[in-house]
Amino acid sequence: MPKLVRRRSLAVAIAAILIVFSVSARRAAPSVAVDPKGLIVLMRHAEAPGVGDPPNFRLRDCATQRNLDANGREQAQRAGDLLRTMNSPPAAVYSSQWCRCLETARLLEVGPVQELPVLNSFFDRREEQETQIVSLRRFLAGLPADGAPVVLVTHQVVVTALTGVFPASGEAVLLRANGTGNPVIEGRITVEDPK
Numbered sequence: 001m002p003k004l005v006r007r008r009s010l011a012v013a014i015a016a017i018l019i020v021f022s023v024s025a026r027r028a029a030p031s032v033a034v035d036p037k038g039l040i041v042l043m044r045h046a047e048a049p050g051v052g053d054p055p056n057f058r059l060r061d062c063a064t065q066r067n068l069d070a071n072g073r074e075q076a077q078r079a080g081d082l083l084r085t086m087n088s089p090p091a092a093v094y095s096s097q098w099c100r101c102l103e104t105a106r107l108l109e110v111g112p113v114q115e116l117p118v119l120n121s122f123f124d125r126r127e128e129q130e131t132q133i134v135s136l137r138r139f140l141a142g143l144p145a146d147g148a149p150v151v152l153v154t155h156q157v158v159v160t161a162l163t164g165v166f167p168a169s170g171e172a173v174l175l176r177a178n179g180t181g182n183p184v185i186e187g188r189i190t191v192e193d194p195k
Contacts, residue, residue, distance in 0.1 A: 034086045038177035039149040040140070041083065044156050044167040047072035048100040052123050062099035073107060075170040079191045080108035091149040096120045098155070105153040119154040133161050137181025145177050
């Protein structure tokens with residue numbers, strides 16, 4: 001039995017190396033078969049110029065927040081195109097409650113979007129980071145290893161705190177659910193600017 005586990009681990013490692021993509025808006029994304037069982041796509045929202053949020057930030061008022069620009073909306077659509085080519089069934093999609101994350105999640109068009117507060121930014125509230133990451137790890141531990149794919153649209157600070165990866169706008173870290181709060185990192189998806 002250990003021999004089979006080693007072979008599967010090697011196959012997963014090789015697949016992870018092959019999963020780092022670049023997509024051009026001028027041609028169709030490559031079709032890549034990825035095992036959808038237990039797949040978690042942890043994604044930073046698409047391009048939203050600036051850093052942090054304005055001093056008058058209000059959660060339910062997009063006019064007070066940094067939002068996706070035209071490039072960000074196009075980037076989110078290209079990321080969705082790529083996710084749909086991965087031969088995955090429709091995904092459960094969860095998003096931070098920030099407008100730029102919700103818009104990114106909707107533009108992916110890979111499944112209905114549900115708000116998940118543990119994906120919210122703590123950029124200006126670092127004192128909440130530890131409690132929030134503990135809650136997010138608890139959510140991840142509840143995802144079944146053989147479950148349908150899950151897409152989590154969030155912020156750079158959340159991705160970095162959870163994985164140690166500093167993602168670019170629109171970049172995703174591919175994780176594999178394993179019944180713990182520390183899913184295995186299998187690769188990254190980067191959507192390049194078509195220019």
